[in-house]
Amino acid sequence: MKTPETTYHHLIDSFTRQGVCFALYRLPWTDEPILVMQEEGEPTFLSNLEALNQKKGFLLAPFQLTEARPAALIQPDIVAHDWENIEQALQKWSNRHKEYTVESSALPPENTASVTQPSEKEEKERYTETFSRFILPLKEKQFRKLVLSRSTTHALPPQFSPLATFIQACNSYPRMMISLCHTPSTGTWIGSTPEIILSGHEKEWHTVALAGTMPMQGETMPTEWSKKNQEEQAFVGEYIRKTVKKFGTKLTEKGPYTARAGQLVHLKTDFHFCLKDTDHLGHILQELHPTPAVCGLPKEEAYRFILQTEPHDRLFYSGIIGWIDPEGDTTLYVNLRCMHLEGNTATLYAGGGILPDSTADSEWEETQQKMNTMRNILST
Numbered sequence: 022m023k024t025p026e027t028t029y030h031h032l033i034d035s036f037t038r039q040g041v042c043f044a045l046y047r048l049p050w051t052d053e054p055i056l057v058m059q060e061e062g063e064p065t066f067l068s069n070l071e072a073l074n075q076k077k078g079f080l081l082a083p084f085q086l087t088e089a090r091p092a093a094l095i096q097p098d099i100v101a102h103d104w105e106n107i108e109q110a111l112q113k114w115s116n117r118h119k120e121y122t123v124e125s126s127a128l129p130p131e132n133t134a135s136v137t138q139p140s141e142k143e144e145k146e147r148y149t150e151t152f153s154r155f156i157l158p159l160k161e162k163q164f165r166k167l168v169l170s171r172s173t174t175h176a177l178p179p180q181f182s183p184l185a186t187f188i189q190a191c192n193s194y195p196r197m198m199i200s201l202c203h204t205p206s207t208g209t210w211i212g213s214t215p216e217i218i219l220s221g222h223e224k225e226w227h228t229v230a231l232a233g234t235m236p237m238q239g240e241t242m243p244t245e246w247s248k249k250n251q252e253e254q255a256f257v258g259e260y261i262r263k264t265v266k267k268f269g270t271k272l273t274e275k276g277p278y279t280a281r282a283g284q285l286v287h288l289k290t291d292f293h294f295c296l297k298d299t300d301h302l303g304h305i306l307q308e309l310h311p312t313p314a315v316c317g318l319p320k321e322e323a324y325r326f327i328l329q330t331e332p333h334d335r336l337f338y339s340g341i342i343g344w345i346d347p348e349g350d351t352t353l354y355v356n357l358r359c360m361h362l363e364g365n366t367a368t369l370y371a372g373g374g375i376l377p378d379s380t381a382d383s384e385w386e387e388t389q390q391k392m393n394t395m396r397n398i399l400s401t
């Protein structure tokens with residue numbers, strides 16, 4: 022992907038530090054950055070997903086929506102595709118906002134003190150401790166599946182540029198949906214997700230069941246899936262099938278097949294279906310989210326268990342990110358392989374599905390591999 026002119030590069034980076042509501046994203050297999058931006062003010066806040074019915078904008082929804090942490094819908098006052106149009110739109114925006122001064126791209130000096138991070142050994146011990154709390158009720162058959170996640174911090178260099186990182190992600194991950202998004206209440210998020218939650222237009226809609234993880238073998242995709250991986254993906258498929266049937270007709274399925282996501286592969290089933298109208302997209306999302314790819318089964322119990330037991334707050338990780346437009350195209354994704362930028366720190370998140378016979382070591386390794394999706398673009 023090309024880079025925009027330096028002035029605009031600095032302007033976009035400065036938006037992430039000065040509270041402008043915007044999202045820059047790129048859909049899989051395209052080379053087109055898309056900017057969605059609000060002229061001014063806070064985004065629209067929604068404390069449940071149903072409130073999205075008939076709404077349009079760029080959505081950033083947390084794993085758990087509450088009054089205190091609602092989903093943010095960035096109003097599409099400005100929508101521009103490709104750098105040329107984005108530059109023109111930003112030029113016009115700057116003319117209307119002469120009061121806005123571009124902050125230098127360097128992180129503020131008071132922010133650049135090194136952060137104290139726990140060692141990898143400490144993080145693994147903490148993960149293993151939480152893992153043991155997850156595995157117990159699984160073995161006792163209280164749950165069929167639980168998704169355990171963790172977070173880690175990464176110190177950013179003083180000249181860190183969110184936009185350069187976004188472009189790096191676009192170049193590294195052609196199959197993924199890449200996003201850089203900021204609002205004052207959500208903070209700044211960068212992600213590279215392989216997982217659609219709901220996409221489509223008019224009557225034609227699509228979602229996926231994505232689960233099961235293996236690392237790529239160099240440039241070769243491994244295709245021999247363990248029973249555990251097949252089972253955990255089947256749980257997701259079962260849930261999606263049941264949910265989609267409530268809303269849609271003419272359901273067709275393709276898969277499960279092996280799909281690449283960066284240096285990983287997953288098992289994926291595509292679900293295509295018809296909706297008689299697009300008035301209830303929020304309602305469908307409310308039922309779909311959180312799918313067993315990020316939560317567990319039975320859903321409500323797993324959701325409560327995760328909120329009570331995980332030692333960190335997932336925030337917008339494993340929530341929903343993307344564009345919703347009942348009158349046009351919708352491209353909504355699960356916010357995975359993502360990081361939250363705050364000052365000179367990036368907090369990375371990753372998780373994985375746990376079944377009764379999972380082991381802490383291999384699940385830890387899987388979260389490491391998933392986090393490498395973001396680590397690899399931070400270190401280049």
Ligand SMILES: C=C(O[C@@H]1C=C(C(=O)O)C=C[C@H]1O)C(=O)O
Nearest residue numbers: 231232233234314371372373374
């Ligand atoms: C939870 C994550 O990924 C999800 C969980 C997977 C798994 O358990 O194998 C695979 C793909 C995603 O649906 C993540 O990336 O953090």
